Amino acid sequence: MIYLLDTSVCIEYTAENRAIMAKVHQHTPKELGISAITLLELERGIFMAAPAFKKSNREFLERFLKQVKVFPFDKKAALHAAPLFAKWERQGCRPGEMDGLIACHSNGLGLKLAYCDGDFQRLKLPRLELWPKR
Secondary structure, eight states, X not given: XXXXXXXXXXXXXXXXXXXXXXHHHTSOGGGEEEEHHHHHHHHHHHHHSOHHHHHHHHHHHHHHHTTSEEEOOOHHHHHHHXXXXXHHHHXXXXXXXXXXXXXXXXXHHTOEEEESSSSSGGGOOSSEEEOOXX
């Protein structure tokens, strides 16, 4: 396993963004995973989608989940996240809850976090990798 994919990468992949699709296809499924937090965000997106898109979004997510490992956010992940959130709060750069949890999760797993929306750069964690949308 090399990469934990952020929700932003998964959404762009779903939207068939060519640059993101090419980047994903450079790796085998065994090299890519997602956090259970990302799964939560993707599921929430399906529930929030317009009725015309729910079925296709659900089908895509089910196919996608067969190709990647979903890492549970467990006790170890929570204990790893707490001091990082405290550090970010002291520094005045606390991220949104979900982004912060995903960043902590990838860091705790020792995986690179692949993202494409710029929300993570200010966290100054090792193993962050921006995947450009173009």
